[in-house]
Amino acid sequence: MDKHISCVAIIGVGQVGAAVAYTLISGSVADELLIVDTRAEWRNGQPVRYGGNHRGVKIFLRDGPNKSRLSVSQHGDSPVRRQRDEAVPEISGLPPSQVLGSGTxxxxxxxxxxxxxxxxxxxxxxxxxxxxxxxxxxxxxxxxxxxxxxxxxxxxxxxxxxxxxxxxxxxxxxxxxxxxxxxxxxxxxxxxxxxxxxxxxxxxxxxxxxxxxxxxxxxxxxxxxxxxxxxxxxxxxxxxxxxxxxxxxxxxxxxxxxxxxxxxxxxx
Missing domain, CATH: 3.90.110.10 (Lactate dehydrogenase/glycoside hydrolase, family 4, C-terminal)
Known part of the structure; x- marks a missing residue:
């Protein structure tokens, strides 16, 4: 029986995205990590940041779309960011039970x-x-x-x-x-x-x-x-x-x- 391969995608590797990537890799949480960012220097620099010590985790790099249907604010507590949660089920096609946030x-x-x-x-x-x-x-x-x-x-x-x-x-x-x-x-x-x-x-x-x-x-x-x-x-x-x-x-x-x-x- 083929082993189930787990993959986590991180969209945007600013300070939080990069920290999430590092934590997932150091804890060997997933088999594969997909890093998506429109900024090539940020995206392509992530494997270098980890010093090649990926703990067996495969890292994939991908350019993101130029525009997103999701309106994301730079201010984490803004109403626009909260609206994103409401839009994700419709855009992704996922059931509400599979759309969640870190919340409190x-x-x-x-x-x-x-x-x-x-x-x-x-x-x-x-x-x-x-x-x-x-x-x-x-x-x-x-x-x-x-x-x-x-x-x-x-x-x-x-x-x-x-x-x-x-x-x-x-x-x-x-x-x-x-x-x-x-x-x-x-x-x-x-x-x-x-x-x-x-x-x-x-x-x-x-x-x-x-x-x-x-x-x-x-x-x-x-x-x-x-x-x-x-x-x-x-x-x-x-x-x-x-x-x-x-x-x-x-x-x-x-x-x-x-x-x-x-x-x-x-x-x-």
Missing amino acids: FLDTVRLRGLLADKAGVTQSSIDLHVLGIHGDAQVAVWSTATVDGIPLEKAALPCMASEADKVALAHECQNRSRSIIATKGTTSYGIASVVSSICTSILQDRRNVCPVSHFQPEFGCYFSLPAVLGRMGVVQRVPAGLSARENEAIVESAKELKSTLDRVQERY
Whole structure:
């Protein structure tokens, strides 16, 4: 029986695209890597950046089309970029379950790390999600958070003794990208590690539960809720178990996003 060959395509190899390529190669996530970019010097220079150490991964280089039907903004949090998620299923012909984004996955990783540092425990013992829309409207779901399987409220951590402690930590997480950019100029390797996790779960059919942006039919738009990722993309939606306040915050941000998308679609 022929071995199944896995391939990941990266469209655009700027700072993030190049970091994603490096992370996928160093982790041997896929058998083949297709790098697409209209800028020949950026595209053709990628194999050189890795010093020939491709770990058995075949790298293919391809020029991209001069124009794209997708309108992509340079500003990562813009309405136009969010509209792209809505357009991809129509343009690609893929079902919505196979169109997803990193969403609040990186925010979740960061918040778990911050809480682990405060509590003095390993990050793997923390189960805590950030959901909704990446950015100012993201929602930290404290109601279902656990430490080594113990509900956060019962764990009685001194660092999380009050509601103000939770708000402060969520705010620190929300602003982590800004502080990293101010110090290092880029957050490319953070998002690259998340993309690698997503690709691994899909290509290896691991069925990991991840807070990725995927289609929410009740709102008609994409935002992050827990989902099981396997070979066919989003194979199952997982109930988030939100408190009334958290659910209200998610609903309000979803409505705001849908309203913004509708206005953008009218203009374009």
